[in-house]
Amino acid sequence: MRLEEVFAKDGATLPINTTFMVEDDPLAFPEPVRVTGEVRGNAGIVTLTLAADTTLHFVCDRCAEEVARPYPVTLQRTLAQTLENEDAEELVFVPDYELDVPEVVREELYLQMPSKLLCREDCQGLCAGCGANLNHGACTCAPEIDPRLAALLPLVDKHDSTP
Ligand SMILES: [Zn+2]
Numbered sequence: 590m591r592l593e594e595v596f597a598k599d600g601a602t603l604p605i606n607t608t609f610m611v612e613d614d615p616l617a618f619p620e621p622v623r624v625t626g627e628v629r630g631n632a633g634i635v636t637l638t639l640a641a642d643t644t645l646h647f648v649c650d651r652c653a654e655e656v657a658r659p660y661p662v663t664l665q666r667t668l669a670q671t672l673e674n675e676d677a678e679e680l681v682f683v684p685d686y687e688l689d690v691p692e693v694v695r696e697e698l699y700l701q702m703p704s705k706l707l708c709r710e711d712c713q714g715l716c717a718g719c720g721a722n723l724n725h726g727a728c729t730c731a732p733e734i735d736p737r738l739a740a741l742l743p744l745v746d747k748h749d750s751t752p
């Protein structure tokens with residue numbers, strides 16, 4: 590989108606209402622990303638505010654189950670024509686008055702992605718013995734017991750049965 594207006598006029602606002610596909614990552618983002626927001630000029634500072642929403646598709650890091658989860662992202666950035674400000678993290682450089690909204694959103698989708706993707710916080714993962722998904726219930730494998738602990742078990746039993 591073109592930004593001449595918001596840079597030239599205080600109080601000018603440009604609405605953002607667009608939909609795009611993350612074409613290079615159709616496995617994670619097979620569904621469109623919907624974006625709404627605005628670019629606003631105020632006392633020489635141009636601010637981009639937007640909210641994006643899509644569905645993130647992934648395979649659980651622990652149990653390998655396929656998951657599709659709503660993935661909303663919000664962001665606020667200052668648009669700058671020169672990189673004189675040191676706080677470059679919050680800056681989007683727009684030297685030629687052109688803002689590529691999908692590109693900004695796309696970067697944010699990856700930035701805000703959790704490093705560990707789990708189907709749920711307390712995913713039980715897969716049994717190391719038989720590979721069963723333990724979220725669906727216990728498997729029939731014998732529970733693995735540390736030999737040192739096993740040696741103590743009779744004592745524990747005896748102790749427990751003592752009135
Ligand atoms: Zn899982």
Ligand SMILES: [Zn+2]
Nearest residue numbers: 716719728730
């Ligand atoms: Zn098992």
